[in-house]
């Protein structure tokens with residue numbers, strides 16, 4: 001059973017269409033990164049999964065049922081983009097309040113405060129918390145009741161670099177335990193190692209979805225291989241140039257060759273067969289490069305539609 005199944009969903013706000021014919025699924029224990037420009041439809045997608053919106057068209061199922069089913073709601077954890085709390089309550093009281101709403105065990109509050117690094121501030125009022133501390137509390141709130149599906153909207157906002165790393169480690173651990181996670185973020189560097197697939201929304205449409213490897217292959221963006229400590233680099237340069245690759249000599253004993261992501265393994269094999277490099281570096285298209293490619297492609301397609 002998929003954690004989330006979205007089939008043919010369109011969402012309109014009055015005359016404005018925020019999502020068009022969205023098809024998306026999430027498997028158990030999968031982490032999906034949901035990316036897109038401001039207004040692309042990410043929060044709308046989250047709200048549909050949370051049962052806060054009814055789709056204008058199409059069908060949304062969460063853990064095999066309607067998203068507003070009370071049993072499903074108990075299995076969901078949500079960290080909203082702008083997390084709000086009662087300022088007069090302490091961190092612990094805040095978690096107790098949410099635990100009661102979710103029918104989660106109260107003793108989980110202290111475990112979670114420890115887990116997100118707020119044990120020392122458990123009795124302080126939330127109004128005295130820094131932005132990052134409030135974000136950590138929001139994360140603890142989302143984890144109450146050990147949700148099967150976790151929705152995180154901009155979870156790294158306000159977190160310092162170590163807290164951001166801790167969050168990613170926590171996501172890795174949750175995934176290993178079988179929790180499914182949807183993570184929306186504008187902060188792309190650092191996230192790529194922690195997601196199974198990326199979905200890129202543009203103008204309310206799903207422009208791309210897949211593993212980074214499949215998106216790299218589909219986009220056909222260049223990958224660069226740099227090798228140093230070579231003895232036969234002139235020969236390699238000649239061979240790769242003859243095969244039509246863009247290649248150049250680097251430093252006293254290095255070379256760079258530009259290929260596609262799909263073709264890089266063949267280039268590496270050739271490199272290792274023909275020489276004994278002292279060092280090899282591979283520069284692949286990053287998530288940011290892919291995001292730019294697909295977002296620009298969507299923009300070009302919309303511009304062409306507008307002209308037609």
Ligand SMILES: Nc1ncnc2c1ncn2[C@@H]1O[C@H](COP(=O)(O)OP(=O)(O)OP(=O)(O)O)[C@@H](O)[C@H]1O
Nearest residue numbers: 013016017018036037038039040041042043044045
């Ligand atoms: N309640 C609403 N009424 C009218 N329009 C809305 C409403 N909520 C969202 N929209 C519009 O729907 C579109 C998608 O909004 P959404 O909040 O889903 O985008 P987003 O991808 O989450 O953006 P951001 O990255 O800025 O948070 C936007 O054009 C937004 O203005």
